[in-house]
Amino acid sequence: MTAGYQIVVLGSVVPDPLQTLEPVATPQGPALKNEAMLPAVLDPWAAHALFEAANLAAKVPGSKVTLVSLGPKAKLQQVMMAVAQKVPLELVALDGPAGGFTDAHEVAVRLAAAVKALPGLDRGRLLLFGGWESASRGAGVTLQLVGERLEIHDQFQGVDQIAVQAGGALEILERVEGGKHQVSVVAGPPAVLGWATGSLPEPKNNPQIGMANMRQVMPALQRAPAAPVGTAGVEFLSVAVPKAQRETRIVKDASPDEIARELVEWISQD
Amino acid sequence: MEPQVSPEAPQRQTMAVDVACVGFGPAAAGFLTTLARRLAATDLPALESAATPGAPLQVVCYERADDLGFGVSGVVTRGRGLRAAFPGLDPAQIPMAAPVREEKVLYLLDPVGASRRSATLRAADAALRALRAVLPVEAHALELPWTPAFLHKRDGFVFSMGQLMQWMGAQVMSTGAVQIWPGTPVAEALFEGSGVAGVRLLDQGVDRRGRPEGAYLPGLDVRAALTVVADGPVGAIGRQLDEVLGMPAGHARRDWAVGMKLVVDLPEDTPLRPGTVLHTFGFPEPEIFGFLYVHPDRVASVGIFVPSWFESPARTTYRYLQHYVQHPYLWRWLEGARLRSWGAKSILESGRRAEPLLAGDGFARIGEGSGSTNVLTSSGVDEAFTSGVLLGEAVIALAEGRRPFTRENLLASYAARRRASWIEAEGRVAERARDGFQRGVVSGLVGMALAGLTRGKLALGEEPPHPAEKLGSLEAFYEGKIPAEEIERIRRACAAQGVPLHDALMDRAGWPPIALDGKLLVTHQDALLVGGKVQAPPGYADHVTFARPELCRACRARACVEICSAEALRPGEDGVPTFDREKCVHCGACCWSCSQRLDGTDRVNLQLRAGTGGLHSAEN
Numbered sequence: 001m002t003a004g005y006q007i008v009v010l011g012s013v014v015p016d017p018l019q020t021l022e023p024v025a026t027p028q029g030p031a032l033k034n035e036a037m038l039p040a041v042l043d044p045w046a047a048h049a050l051f052e053a054a055n056l057a058a059k060v061p062g063s064k065v066t067l068v069s070l071g072p073k074a075k076l077q078q079v080m081m082a083v084a085q086k087v088p089l090e091l092v093a094l095d096g097p098a099g100g101f102t103d104a105h106e107v108a109v110r111l112a113a114a115v116k117a118l119p120g121l122d123r124g125r126l127l128l129f130g131g132w133e134s135a136s137r138g139a140g141v142t143l144q145l146v147g148e149r150l151e152i153h154d155q156f157q158g159v160d161q162i163a164v165q166a167g168g169a170l171e172i173l174e175r176v177e178g179g180k181h182q183v184s185v186v187a188g189p190p191a192v193l194g195w196a197t198g199s200l201p202e203p204k205n206n207p208q209i210g211m212a213n214m215r216q217v218m219p220a221l222q223r224a225p226a227a228p229v230g231t232a233g234v235e236f237l238s239v240a241v242p243k244a245q246r247e248t249r250i251v252k253d254a255s256p257d258e259i260a261r262e263l264v265e266w267i268s269q270d
Numbered sequence: 271m272e273p274q275v276s277p278e279a280p281q282r283q284t285m286a287v288d289v290a291c292v293g294f295g296p297a298a299a300g301f302l303t304t305l306a307r308r309l310a311a312t313d314l315p316a317l318e319s320a321a322t323p324g325a326p327l328q329v330v331c332y333e334r335a336d337d338l339g340f341g342v343s344g345v346v347t348r349g350r351g352l353r354a355a356f357p358g359l360d361p362a363q364i365p366m367a368a369p370v371r372e373e374k375v376l377y378l379l380d381p382v383g384a385s386r387r388s389a390t391l392r393a394a395d396a397a398l399r400a401l402r403a404v405l406p407v408e409a410h411a412l413e414l415p416w417t418p419a420f421l422h423k424r425d426g427f428v429f430s431m432g433q434l435m436q437w438m439g440a441q442v443m444s445t446g447a448v449q450i451w452p453g454t455p456v457a458e459a460l461f462e463g464s465g466v467a468g469v470r471l472l473d474q475g476v477d478r479r480g481r482p483e484g485a486y487l488p489g490l491d492v493r494a495a496l497t498v499v500a501d502g503p504v505g506a507i508g509r510q511l512d513e514v515l516g517m518p519a520g521h522a523r524r525d526w527a528v529g530m531k532l533v534v535d536l537p538e539d540t541p542l543r544p545g546t547v548l549h550t551f552g553f554p555e556p557e558i559f560g561f562l563y564v565h566p567d568r569v570a571s572v573g574i575f576v577p578s579w580f581e582s583p584a585r586t587t588y589r590y591l592q593h594y595v596q597h598p599y600l601w602r603w604l605e606g607a608r609l610r611s612w613g614a615k616s617i618l619e620s621g622r623r624a625e626p627l628l629a630g631d632g633f634a635r636i637g638e639g640s641g642s643t644n645v646l647t648s649s650g651v652d653e654a655f656t657s658g659v660l661l662g663e664a665v666i667a668l669a670e671g672r673r674p675f676t677r678e679n680l681l682a683s684y685a686a687r688r689r690a691s692w693i694e695a696e697g698r699v700a701e702r703a704r705d706g707f708q709r710g711v712v713s714g715l716v717g718m719a720l721a722g723l724t725r726g727k728l729a730l731g732e733e734p735p736h737p738a739e740k741l742g743s744l745e746a747f748y749e750g751k752i753p754a755e756e757i758e759r760i761r762r763a764c765a766a767q768g769v770p771l772h773d774a775l776m777d778r779a780g781w782p783p784i785a786l787d788g789k790l791l792v793t794h795q796d797a798l799l800v801g802g803k804v805q806a807p808p809g810y811a812d813h814v815t816f817a818r819p820e821l822c823r824a825c826r827a828r829a830c831v832e833i834c835s836a837e838a839l840r841p842g843e844d845g846v847p848t849f850d851r852e853k854c855v856h857c858g859a860c861c862w863s864c865s866q867r868l869d870g871t872d873r874v875n876l877q878l879r880a881g882t883g884g885l886h887s888a889e890n
Binding site for chain 1: 340430449454
C-alpha cells in the first residue's frame with residue numbers, strides 16, 4: 001500500500017442523547033417532537049468509525065478521510081462545528097431527513113451514488129467505514145446496503161480493531177458472543193467495516209484542524225444537493241420510545257460492587 | 271499559571287487570524303452578522319487578511335459551551351436592533367419565538383406567610399386583601415392598572431434565547447465567511463504591553479488542578495490583530511481585562527442578580543396564548559422578581575431573579591423558584607405542566623456604570639460585559655446585539671480604510687458609534703434608576719419610576735457598595751422568626767450532614783415542603799439532569815477554586831454554597847467548599863456572592879476561570 005487508503009465514512013446526525021425524545025405523528029409520517037430544536041451530534045457509532053478512520057489515515061501516508069453525510073443541512077452545519085475540530089476530513093453533504101423514520105434502502109441508494117461520484121475514486125484503495133449500529137436506526141443496515149450497491153463483498157460488522165499487516169492485508173477483529181473477537185484477514189480494499197465502539201478515545205478539539213477543515217466543509221454544505229429520502233410505501237402501525245424510568249441519586253466514590261448490587265436490586269423491581 | 275510539562279509533552283502551538291471573538295452570545299451574533307455579510311458581499315472589494323495574505327479576513331469565534339445556544343435567559347425584548355439587522359424578521363422562522371400579545375405587571379401577595387416583609391408591605395398587603403372586592407386582586411395577586419411606558423415590551427417578541435442563538439449562528443455560519451467553534455473555552459487574553467495580541471485557549475488533557483495527564487494538549491495561542499471580548503458578565507477574559515487594565519474612574523461591577531428559569535410544557539387545555547408576558551414582584555420574597563413568558567405550542571418560560579442586594583446569605587434560587595411556580599396566580603396554569611428545560615445565568619445589573627474600557631490596542635468589548643444592559647427597562651439582549659452591530663460597522667470601516675486596530679482607531683470608530691447610539695442615550699437615563707433598591711424594595715420601585723418618568727434626572731438612593739457589603743447575617747435576616755441559637759444549631763447540623771443551610775432554614779421559617787410530582791416539581795439534581803442536561807467533558811481543570819482557603823474557613827456566610835445554581839459547590843469537611851465541575855452551569859453567581867474580598871480590592875476569594883461543559887439544552 002503506497003498510495004494510501006481512500007476511507008469513506010458514512011454517518012449522519014442524531015439528537016444529542018441527553019435530550020428527551022417523544023414521537024409524534026405528522027402529515028409526513030412519524031417524527032420526533034421538537035427534533036428541529038434539539039441539539040444534535042454525529043451518530044456515536046459513526047463517530048467511532050470516523051475516529052478510527054482518522055487514526056488509520058494518520059498511520060498510512062497518502063490516505064484521506066471523506067465523511068459522506070445525509071441529513072438536514074442546518075443540523076449538519078451545526079454538528080460540523082464540533083466534529084470538524086476533531087480530525088482532518090473532507091465532507092460530502094446530502095441535504096435530506098435523518099433519523100429513525102427514513103427508509104434504509106432509499107438512504108443507501110443516495111449514499112452509494114454519492115460515494116460513486118467521489119472524484120478519483122479507486123476501488124483498490126476504498127475502505128467504507130460506518131457504524132455497526134445507529135443511535136437512530138437500531139439495525140444498522142444502511143452500511144451493508146451501501147456496500148452491496150457498491151459491489152463490495154468483504155463486509156465486517158461489529159468491528160473493534162483494524163491492523164495493517166506487512167503485505168498490505170488487513171487484520172480485522174469483529175465482536176462475537178461471549179466478549180470475544182473473530183479475527184479475519186482480508187487481502188486489502190475494497191472492504192466495508194461497520195464499527196462497534198473501537199478502542200480510541202474521542203480526539204481533543206484542535207482549532208488548527210478545525211480551521212483547515214472548515215475551508216472545505218462550508219462550501220460542501222452550501223452545494224449539498226437535496227436528497228429527499230422518505231418512507232414512501234411504508235406504514236407505521238405504532239411508534240414508541242423505550243420505556244424510561246429514572247431515579248436520580250448522585251453518589252460519588254461508590255465501589256463497583258455497591259453499584260452493581262444496587263443496579264440488580266433496581267432492575268429486579270420491575 | 272503555566273503547568274509543569276515533561277520535555278516530551280506536546281508544545282504549545284500558535285495560529286494567526288485577523289479577528290478572534292470570545293464568546294457567542296447576542297453581542298457576538300450582532301458583530302459576526304454584520305461582519306460576515308460584508309465579507310460575503312460579492313459586489314464590494316474583498317477585505318484582505320493580514321494573517322493569511324491573499325485570503326479574505328480570517329474571523330473566528332470561540333464559544334465555551336458545547337454548542338451554540340447552550341446558555342439560558344428569559345427573553346422578552348422590543349427587538350429594535352434585531353429588526354434593524356433582520357428587516358422583516360418573521361418570528362415564525364425561529365422556534366419558540368412569538369410576538370408579544372399581552373403584557374401584565376403583577377404584585378404577588380404571600381399566600382404562605384413565610385416571606386420576610388417590612389411593616390410597610392405588610393400594611394399594604396392587608397389593605398389589598400381588605401379591598402380585593404374593588405381592586406383587581408385575583409388569586410393573591412394585584413394586577414397593576416397602569417405601568418409606565420418605559421417598562422413595556424408590547425411591540426416586541428418572546429424568544430427562547432437558545433433557539434435565537436442557534437438561528438443567528440446558522441445565519442452567520444451559512445455565509446461561510448466566519449467560523450464559530452463551540453466547546454472551546456478561552457483561558458486568557460495574551461497581553462503585549464497594555465494591548466491585547468490574541469487569546470490562549472484552555473489546556474486539554476489535564477487533571478482537576480490543571481496538571482498534564484496522558485493526553486495533554488496545551489491550549490492553542492491564537493494571535494489576532496483584534497480580539498473581541500463578548501464573554502458576558504462573568505466571562506474570564508472580560509474580568510481579566512478589568513483586573514489588568516482597571517475600570518474607568520467611577521465605574522464598577524456592583525449590582526448583580528442570578529436568573530433561574532424553567533421551560534415547561536403547559537397542560538393541553540391551557541388558556542394562555544403565545545406572546546403572553548407576565549412580570550411579577552412581591553413573592554416569594556419581596557426582593558425577588560419573576561416572569562412568565564408564553565411561547566408557541568403550549569411552551570412557557572417561568573423564572574425568578576435573586577439580586578445581590580437580597581440580604582439573606584441563604585439565597586437559594588432553586589428552592590425559591592419552586593415556591594414561586596406554586597403561587598396561586600401562576601399555579602392555576604402551571605399545575606400539570608412538565609419540565610422541558612432548566613438553567614441559570616447571572617445578570618450584571620450595574621448597567622452603564624459597569625462599562626469597562628470599551629477598546630484598547632487590539633481589543634474591543636461588546637455585550638453585557640461592556641455595560642450595555644439597560645437596568646431601567648430590564649432589557650439586555652437587544653442592547654448587547656446592537657453593541658455588536660456597532661463594533662461590526664466600526665471594524666468594517668477600519669478594514670476598508672486599511673487602518674490598524676489601535677486604541678485610537680477603535681475609540682474613534684467603535685466607541686464613537688456607541689456614544690452616539692440609543693444604547694448610550696437610554697443607558698444614561700437608566701444609570702441611577704436602581705439605586706433605591708439599596709434602601710429596600712419600595713424605595714427601589716419608587717426610584718425606578720422617578721428615574722423613568724424624569725428621563726434620569728431624578729432618582730432615589732445611593733450607588734451600590736460591593737455586593738459583599740450588602741450581604742447580611744442569617745441572624746439578622748431571620749430575626750423574629752428563628753432565634754439565633756437555633757440558627758447556630760441548624761448551622762452545626764447542616765455542617766455535619768454536608769448540606770447547605772437554606773432548606774433547613776426555609777423549612778423552619780414556615781415555607782412548606784415541596785411536594786415533588788416528578789413533572790414540574792422535581793429535585794434540584796433532576797432539574798440539572800432532566801432539564802439542563804448538564805455535563806462536562808473530562809480532561810479539564812476545575813474552574814472554581816479558592817485563593818486563600820483560610821478565608822473560607824473563617825467565612826460564616828458561605829453564600830457561594832447557598833446560591834450555587836447547580837449544587838456544584840457544597841460544604842467541605844475542612845470548611846472550604848468542594849466544587850464538582852460536572853454539575854456547574856457557569857452561572858457565575860458564586861463569584862459575586864463571595865463575601866471574602868481580597869486585600870480590600872473588588873477581587874474576591876472565589877476564583878472563577880474559564881471552564882467547559884454546563885447546560886446541554888438549547889430550549890432555554
